[in-house]
Amino acid sequence: MAIPAPVGPWTSLTADEKRARILAAADELFAREGVDAAMPVLADALGVGVASIYRQVGSKDDLVGRLVIARATALAERFRTAAARPDAWGALVEATHATVDDCIDDALSQSAWDAAAGDSDAVRDARAAATDALEGLVGSARRAGALRPDATHEDLRLLFCALREVAGIGRDGAHRMAELVLRGIGRPDCDRAGATTGAPGCSTVRA
Secondary structure: OOOOOOOOOOOHOOOOHHHHHHHHHHHHHHHHHHHOOOOHHHHHHHHHOHHHHHHHEEEEEEEEHHHHHHHHHHHHHHHHHHHHOOOHHHHHHHHHHHHHHHHHHHEEEEEEEEHHHOOOOHHHHHHHHHHHHHHHHHHHHHHHHOOOOOOOHHHHHHHHHHHHHHHHHHHHHHHHHHHHHHHHHHOOOOOOOOOOOOOOOOOOOHH
């Protein structure tokens, strides 16, 4: 999320404009450094005092919760869009690898995805919606005949949870883990290393 260009002195901004700038700056800072980044650093980036931030968005926990909700909402939209595609397996593969990139690149997701849900119904609801959308995407691939019978959305959810904990394995390692999981849940009669076997629903692991 890019920080909106200044439209005037802080005191001239509306409350909505102030919140938008805070959320954008916090998104960039926490994604890069994690939620341990100090609030004075965020305040310096905005050119305001810490108290000004708290007046607009509440506590630091409230601020992190808003950002996690935004990420969960984006994930849900990604999975729903993928589920609507005619190539169910290809859509599942692309959405999986895009989410792997998020797990590796986003320090906020790595450090706050679980913790932020502790005391917030809104965060829990947003995360539940993302999980439901993932379940829908996996269901679409199952109906297309691309998955083994015992495969569920939990297989991918566990992958994403694990990668948030071991992001230090790097991009190549993370995507290799994803490929192994995808091969594991895919139907055995599909040749996912290369060309398809011609069976309905079969395709390669990564385009």
